[in-house]
Amino acid sequence: MTSTQNLTAQPVGTALTELVVSVYRETLGVAELDEASDFYEWGGDSLTAFRITARLEETLGVEVPVALVFAYPSPADLASVVESDLVQV
Known part of the structure; x- marks a missing residue:
């Protein structure tokens, strides 16, 4: 393995x-x-946010609170926050 961090x-x-x-x-x-x-500009709603977080949780194996989609509505911002959380794991 090349990475000892994760x-x-x-x-x-x-x-x-x-x-x-x-x-x-x-x-x-x-x-x-x-x-x-922007999540909102493309028609995102609470059901969609739950679908996004469920898919990310399934793929990454970490908990992604649905509130993060609302607080960080662009994919880049959400990815940055999720990455910060993954580094802490």
Whole structure:
């Protein structure tokens, strides 16, 4: 293994942002979404936020509180917060 920091090889940085963008695109059904897109502007609601966090939890194996989607509505911002939490794990 090349990383001694995280033995589960969870995506970080650009890879994590790309994952979050992918989850947003799939969940919201909008292929044009990018890392700066706003959850609310693309029709996000509470049900969609729960779907996003469930998918991220399933993929990453860490808890992602749904409140983070509302507080950090762009994929880049959400990925940054999730990455900060993963580093603490």
